[in-house]
Amino acid sequence: MTSSSFIVHRSSFIDPYDVEKIRGDFPILQRTARGKHLVYLDNAATTQKPQQVIDRIVRYYTEENSNVHRGVHYLSEVATMHYENARGVVKRFLNARSEKEIVFTRGTTESINLVAQAWGRANVREGDEILISAIEHHSNIVPWQMLCEEKRANLRVIPVADNGELQIDEYERMLNPRVKLVAIGHASNALGTINPLERMIAAAHAAGALVLIDGAQGVPHLRVDVQELGCDFYAFSGHKVYGPTGVGVLYGREALLDAMPPWQGGGDMILSVSFEKTTWNALPYKFEAGTPNIAGVIGLATALDYVSAIGLDAINAYELDLQRYATQQLREIEGLRLIGTAREKAAVISFVLEGVHPHDIGTILDQEGIAVRTGHHCAQPLMMRFNVPATGRASFGIYNTREEADALVAGLHKVIEVFR
Amino acid sequence: MSDLRELYQQVILDHNKNPRNFHEMAGATRHVDGYNPLCGDHYTVFVRIDGDTIQDVSFTGNGCAISKASASVMSSTVKGKSKEEAGSLFDTFHQLVTGDASGLSAADLGRLAAFSGVSEFPARVKCATLAWHSLKSALEGNDEKVTTE
Numbered sequence: 261m262t263s264s265s266f267i268v269h270r271s272s273f274i275d276p277y278d279v280e281k282i283r284g285d286f287p288i289l290q291r292t293a294r295g296k297h298l299v300y301l302d303n304a305a306t307t308q309k310p311q312q313v314i315d316r317i318v319r320y321y322t323e324e325n326s327n328v329h330r331g332v333h334y335l336s337e338v339a340t341m342h343y344e345n346a347r348g349v350v351k352r353f354l355n356a357r358s359e360k361e362i363v364f365t366r367g368t369t370e371s372i373n374l375v376a377q378a379w380g381r382a383n384v385r386e387g388d389e390i391l392i393s394a395i396e397h398h399s400n401i402v403p404w405q406m407l408c409e410e411k412r413a414n415l416r417v418i419p420v421a422d423n424g425e426l427q428i429d430e431y432e433r434m435l436n437p438r439v440k441l442v443a444i445g446h447a448s449n450a451l452g453t454i455n456p457l458e459r460m461i462a463a464a465h466a467a468g469a470l471v472l473i474d475g476a477q478g479v480p481h482l483r484v485d486v487q488e489l490g491c492d493f494y495a496f497s498g499h500k501v502y503g504p505t506g507v508g509v510l511y512g513r514e515a516l517l518d519a520m521p522p523w524q525g526g527g528d529m530i531l532s533v534s535f536e537k538t539t540w541n542a543l544p545y546k547f548e549a550g551t552p553n554i555a556g557v558i559g560l561a562t563a564l565d566y567v568s569a570i571g572l573d574a575i576n577a578y579e580l581d582l583q584r585y586a587t588q589q590l591r592e593i594e595g596l597r598l599i600g601t602a603r604e605k606a607a608v609i610s611f612v613l614e615g616v617h618p619h620d621i622g623t624i625l626d627q628e629g630i631a632v633r634t635g636h637h638c639a640q641p642l643m644m645r646f647n648v649p650a651t652g653r654a655s656f657g658i659y660n661t662r663e664e665a666d667a668l669v670a671g672l673h674k675v676i677e678v679f680r
Numbered sequence: 681m682s683d684l685r686e687l688y689q690q691v692i693l694d695h696n697k698n699p700r701n702f703h704e705m706a707g708a709t710r711h712v713d714g715y716n717p718l719c720g721d722h723y724t725v726f727v728r729i730d731g732d733t734i735q736d737v738s739f740t741g742n743g744c745a746i747s748k749a750s751a752s753v754m755s756s757t758v759k760g761k762s763k764e765e766a767g768s769l770f771d772t773f774h775q776l777v778t779g780d781a782s783g784l785s786a787a788d789l790g791r792l793a794a795f796s797g798v799s800e801f802p803a804r805v806k807c808a809t810l811a812w813h814s815l816k817s818a819l820e821g822n823d824e825k826v827t828t829e
Contacts (some may be wrong), residue, residue, distance in 0.1 A: 615697075619719045619744035620688075623801060627684050636718050649720040649742055678688050679745070 283312040284657045291495065296629025299664045304449045304477060304608050304655035305500045305633050309563070313503060320555045328554055329528055329545070343554050343596040347544070348563035350509055354494065355485040360514050360543040364557050367508035368476040370397040371495030372443070374510055374547060374642045375472055376403035379493075380441070386412040389439045392403065392468070393418040393426050393455070394645055395448045398638040400474040404443060407550050418444070420645060424451040425599035428459065435467035435477040439456045440470045446478025450637040451471050451600025452583075452608030454482070461490050462548055470516070476500050480657065481606045483572035486511050498556060502658070503563030507556030510547070524549040567658070575658050579607040582656050586665035595671055599651050607656035610637075613672065618652040624678060625652075626669045683747070686747065686797035695702045695749035700756045714741075714814035714826050716806055725755075725814035732762050734819075737824040739811060746795075746804050751811030753791050764821050770812050777808045 291298055296322070300308060326335035328343045334437050350362045355620050364430055365371045369412040384390065390460045394417050416439075418431045426444075433505045434441075437451075442464040447454045458664040461471045471482050472493040475507035479485055479496040493516070498507040522529055522540055526549035540546045567575060586609055590596055595614035636643045642651060654668055696799075704709070714723045721743025728736040739754040751752070758766040773792050775781055779799035786793065797828035798808045815825045 348828070617742075617744035617748075619721070619804075620746070623687070623804060624684060640720075643720070658752065678684060679693065 263416045273562045276320060277570075277574050277621065278661065279528065279578070279661055281659075285289065285566075287311055287314070288657055293629040294402070294627055294629065296627075297558055299628075299654060299667045301654040302631045302633050302661075302662065303657035304637075306351070306505065307480065307502045307657050308398050308659070309504065310502055310560075310566055312385065312566055313559050313562045317504060317559045319557050325555075326628065338423060338659055339554055342558050343552070345346075346386055346557045349561035349564050352510075353484075353568065354511050355487050356511055357487065360468040360512055361511055363510040363512065363517070364552050365495075365508045365510050365547075366553070367497040367499070367531070368474060369403075369497075369508075371493075371508055371510035372399055372474060373403045374511070374523050375493050375495075376407045376658075377480060378520045378547070379470075379516065380404075380407040381410070382521055384408075385414050385439050387438060389416055389436070390414070390444045391416050391418055391431070391434060391444075391464075392422040392430075393444050393643050395424065395426065395451055395453060395475065395481065395639065396443075397449050397476070398640070399640070400443055400445060413440075414438075417641075420642075424448070424453045425604040426455055426602075427451070428456060431460065432463050435469065436466055439464070439467055439469040441470050444471070445474040445475065446484070447481065447606040447608070448600070448639075448642075449477045449608065449655075450639040450642050450651070451602065451610055452598060452605040452655075453602040454604040456479075456604070456607055457489055457611055465490065465569070476606070477586055480567075481572075482576055484545040486534055492516055496561060498560035501560075501563055502566060503560040504553075504556045504674050507553045507560050509560075510605070514543065522546050522549070526550045528552075558644045568657065579656055580659070582660060582662065582665065583607040583609065585662050586656070586668065589665055589669045590672075593669065593676075594670065595676070599646050607660075609654065609655070610651040611652045612651055613649055613675065615635040616675055618650040620679070621652045621672070624675045625668070625671045628667070628674065630668055630671045632668070634655075683797070683800055686720040687801055689797060691753070691791065692749040693755045696745035696750040697750055698738075699752040699827055701736075701759070702740065702808035703738050703750065703826045704740055705736060708736075708738075710818045710821070712814040712826060714810045716743070716810050719744065720807065721807060721810055723747070723751055723811055723814060723816055725751070725811055727815065727818045729763070729819070732764075733757040734752060734758055734763065737815070739814075743810070744804075744807050746798065747810050750795065750808045753794070753814060754811050757791060758815065766815065766819060770816050773801070773812055774809060775804050806807055 269492040286308045324338050327342040347362050353358045397670040419427045420571045464471045470492040473491045475494050479499045495513040499505040529541050529549040531541050559631040597612050618634035635650045708726040711726040711782040721740050723741030726738045737759050739751045777798040813826050
C-alpha cells in the first residue's frame with residue numbers, strides 16, 4: 261500500500277462531524293466561569309445559542325420588526341413572511357403533513373397545557389383514564405393532574421424498571437377502552453431513557469387512545485418524523501435545541517386540532533368579533549392568540565436549520581459516542597452510582613456519589629468551571645422511585661467533547677478529595 | 681481550591697459526617713419541618729422548651745453538607761440558651777452567611793464562624809439557614825412547615 265492510497269483510504273472513514281467548527285459557532289463557549297474554562301454540561305436544562313441564531317434575532321429587531329398578520333405596510337409583510345416561513349421550517353423538520361399542524365407556543369409546557377385544556381376538557385369525562393409514565397417531567401404530570409381532578413378522570417402511571425426503562429408489558433396491560441390519552445416523554449430529562457415510541461403509540465392506538473409526546477428532550481438529540489411515529493401530538497421547546505427561550509411548538513394532527521375548541525381568546529385567533537358572537541380563525545391561528553414571540557419563532561427556525569445542516573443522525577451518532585465514553589469514565593469512579601442505565605439513552609447521565617450530596621457536587625464542580633445540574637430535575641416522583649433525594653446530572657450537546665467528559669471526571673475526583 | 685476550603689471548612693465536614701443531636705426527640709415541645717424545594721433538602725427540627733429555656737434540640741432528615749452541618753452546629757449552639765439568646769444567634773448567623781459580618785466579633789460567632797465562607801456562595805445561603813428558620817419557627821410557636829421559597 262502506498263502512502264497516498266493509505267490517505268485516500270483513511271479519509272473516506274474520517275468522521276465528518278467537525279466539533280471544533282461547531283464550537284466556533286457558539287461564542288459563549290469561549291468565556292470563562294469562576295476563572296476557569298467553561299465546561300457546559302447542562303444542556304438538558306437549556307442549550308447555548310450559535311452565532312447564527314443570535315445574529316438572526318438581532319437582524320429581525322434591526323431590520324424587520326413589525327407585528328404579524330396585521331398591517332398592509334411593508335414591514336408587517338416582511339415580518340409575516342419570515343414568521344410563516346419559520347412555520348414551514350418546523351413543518352419540514354418534524355415532517356408534518358401541513359403547516360396547519362404547527363402551532364407556536366411559549367414552550368413544551370404551554371404546548372402540553374394547550375392539549376390538556378383545549379382537547380382534554382372537551383373530550384375527557386368522569387371515569388376516563390390518562391396514562392403517563394413514572395419518568396415524566398413535572399410539565400407532563402401536572403397539566404394532566406389538573407385535568408383529571410376537574411373531570412374526575414383517573415391518572416395512571418406506567419411503571420419504570422430499575423434500569424430506567426419503562427415496563428412496556430405492564431403498559432400494554434394497562435391499556436383499556438377507558439384510556440383516552442397516553443402522554444409520555446420522547447426521552448427522559450432526568451435519566452436519558454429513550455422510550456420505545458413506535459411500539460407504545462401502536463399499542464395505544466390499537467386500544468383507541470391518542471398519544472401526546474413530550475419531545476423537549478427528543479428534538480435536540482433524535483430525528484423526529486411525526487408521520488413515521490404516528491403520534492397525535494408532539495410538543496417541544498426552542499431553547500433546548502439551540503434556539504431562543506420563550507418559544508416552542510405544538511404539533512397536532514389537523515383533524516384533531518380542527519375539532520378542538522380554542523384555548524386562549526384574543527387577537528389573531530378570530531375571524532370576526534361582535535359582542536354577540538365571535539368566529540374562530542382557521543388553523544393554526546385559532547391557537548395563537550395575541551402577538552406571538554415573532555423574533556423567537558424566527559430564531560427557532562434558524563436553530564432548526566442549524567441542526568439540520570449538521571444532520572440529526574450525525575448529531576445522534578456523535579452524542580452516543582460521547583455518552584458511552586463519559587459513562588465508561590464515570591463508572592470507574594469509586595462510590596459513583598449511575599441512575600438510569602437504559603439500553604436506549606440520550607446523552608444525559610444522572611449519578612449519585614456515595615457520602616456526598618449532589619448539591620455539594622454541583623458547587624465544587626462549579627468552582628472548576630463545570631456546569632452540571634443538581635437536584636430533582638423537575639421529576640420528584642422519579643427521585644422517590646429511585647430512592648434518592650436528588651442526583652447530579654451531566655447532559656451533553658452537539659458541542660461537547662471527550663476532553664470535557666474528562667474534565668467532569670477530574671472534577672468529581674476533586675469532590676471526593678474535599679469530602680475524604 | 682481556596683474558596684472551596686473556605687466553604688467546606690473542617691468543622692463543616694466533621695459535622696456533616698458525624699452530625700450532633702441527629703435523632704428524633706420523644707416528648708418534644710414542638711417540631712417543625714424545613715424544606716428547600718430547590719435542592720430537596722428536608723429536615724425536621726425538634727425542640728423541648730421549659731419556660732424560656734431551650735432544654736433540648738435535635739433534628740432528622742437529609743440534605744447537602746452545608747445544610748446538615750448547619751443543623752448540627754445550630755442544635756449544639758442553642759441548647760440551654762434562652763429563646764432571646766437563640767433569636768440573637770439566629771440574627772448573627774444570618775448576617776454572617778449573607779456577608780454582613782462587619783459588626784460581628786469572634787466571641788459572638790464561636791463555632792458559627794465555620795460558616796463564614798458561605799457568603800461567597802449565594803446559591804448556598806438557603807442551605808445554611810434552613811435549620812435555623814425551622815428553629816425560629818418552632819420557637820415562635822408554629823408547627824407549620826417552613827420552606828426556603
